[in-house]
Amino acid sequence: SQKIEQNSExxxxxxxxxxxLTCNYTNYSPAYLQWYRQDPGRGPVFLLLIxxxxxxxxxxRLKVTFDTTLKQSLFHITAxxxxxxxxxxxxxxxxxxxxxxxxxxxxxxxxxx
Amino acid sequence: EPEVTQTPxxxxxxxxxxxxxxxxxxxxxxxxxxxxxxxxxxVEFLVSFYNNEISEKSEIFDDQFSVERPDGSNFTxxxxxxxxxxxxxxxxxxxxxxxxxxxxxxxxxxxxxxL
Numbered sequence: 532s533q534k535i536e537q538n539s540e541x542x543x544x545x546x547x548x549x550x551x552l553t554c555n556y557t558n559y560s561p562a563y564l565q566w567y568r569q570d571p572g573r574g575p576v577f578l579l580l581i582x583x584x585x586x587x588x589x590x591x592r593l594k595v596t597f598d599t600t601l602k603q604s605l606f607h608i609t610a611x612x613x614x615x616x617x618x619x620x621x622x623x624x625x626x627x628x629x630x631x632x633x634x635x636x637x638x639x640x641x642x643x644x
Numbered sequence: 645e646p647e648v649t650q651t652p653x654x655x656x657x658x659x660x661x662x663x664x665x666x667x668x669x670x671x672x673x674x675x676x677x678x679x680x681x682x683x684x685x686x687v688e689f690l691v692s693f694y695n696n697e698i699s700e701k702s703e704i705f706d707d708q709f710s711v712e713r714p715d716g717s718n719f720t721x722x723x724x725x726x727x728x729x730x731x732x733x734x735x736x737x738x739x740x741x742x743x744x745x746x747x748x749x750x751x752x753x754x755x756x757x758x759l
Contacts, residue, residue, distance in 0.1 A: 563745040574648075574735045574750030575687060582745070624744040625689065631677070631700050632744040634687040 533558050533623050535635035543641045544611055552606040552638045554621035560599040565622040566606050569637065575620055579606075611642045646670045650736050650751035657726055658759055665721045665754045667736030676719045677737040677748060678711065680704070687735065693719065694742065723756075731758045 538553035554564070563582045567575035581588040581597045581604065588595045594607040608615050618637040625633045649668045657663045669676050678690040691701040693711050710722045719738075723730055733755050737748040 561744070565744075565747065569687075572752070574737070574752050575748075577747040577749065580745060580747060620687065622744075630743060631689055631692050633689060636686045 533561070533625060533633050535621060535623060535633065537619075537621060537635045537638045539638055540636075541639045541641065543643060546611060546613060546642050546644050548611055550608040550611050550615070550640055550642070552619050552640065554604040554606065554635055556602050556623055559627060560602060561623045563624070564595075564597055564604050565632065566593075566595055566604075567620045567622060567634070569618045569620055575634075578619075608640075611640075613642045613644050616640055616642050646749075648736055648738055648749050648751035650734075650754050652754060653752070654755045654757070656757045656759060659728055660725050663723050663726055663756065665723075665734050665736075665756070667719045667721075667751055668717050669719055669736065669738030670740075670749055671717070673738035673740050673749070675699075675739045675742050675746070676711075676713070677739075678721045679735045679737065679750075680732040681735065681753075682732045690721075699742075726756075726758045728758050731756060 534557040536555045544550050565580045566578045569575045579595045581595045592609045596605045618639045620637045621635045622632040651666045676693045679687050681687045689702050690705045692699045708724045712720050733753040735750050735753045737750045739746040739748045
């Protein structure tokens with residue numbers, strides 16, 4: 532099954548800067564990858580999905596890239612705000628059949644005012 | 645915006661007792677899921693459910709677990725004889741379509757504490 536690593540447990544950045552979070556996977560390259568946000572005591576909230584034939588996807592201040600050669604996805608938040616503070620999870624198909632997915636351990640982002 | 649609702653928000657149960665966690669998925673969704681998250685750990689897939697049957701389950705979902713859609717709106721997870729290690733947040737999710745390219749919509753979970 533797929534193994535996922537996310538760059539660090541915690542990332543602190545200054546308000547207004549760009550946050551960059553990393554998701555690396557080790558086995559087969561998935562056809563798509565999803566990013567979720569999770570606030571303390573809440574369920575994950577879907578943010579973006581990117582397909583293997585899409586190099587980049589944007590939604591407002593969010594940008595996701597997907598490099599199947601490096602087996603890596605980068606998640607960027609530009610002009611970060613304290614309200615962006617949360618844990619960000621990447622999710623990939625559990626296996627080649629792609630019916631369900633597995634979450635990475637997450638990166639806890641803190642945006643400091 | 646429609647949302648997934650879960651009850652109760654917190655359940656405290658004695659070890660060995662049965663517990664039922666309840667979920668109301670988004671009304672026009674056809675695919676349903678349960679996940680768990682042990683404190684400080686990652687969100688783990690338990691089971692997916694479609695057309696009144698399990699479509700996939702993980703190695704965590706052993707014989708102690710069962711799922712049911714008893715009516716047109718509820719989706720339940722039953723743990724038959726709880727163990728201390730079942731203490732976790734349990735999340736229900738639903739999606740409109742099947743496959744890992746479909747966004748899943750999560751409830752805010754039930755915190756299960758086994759004493």
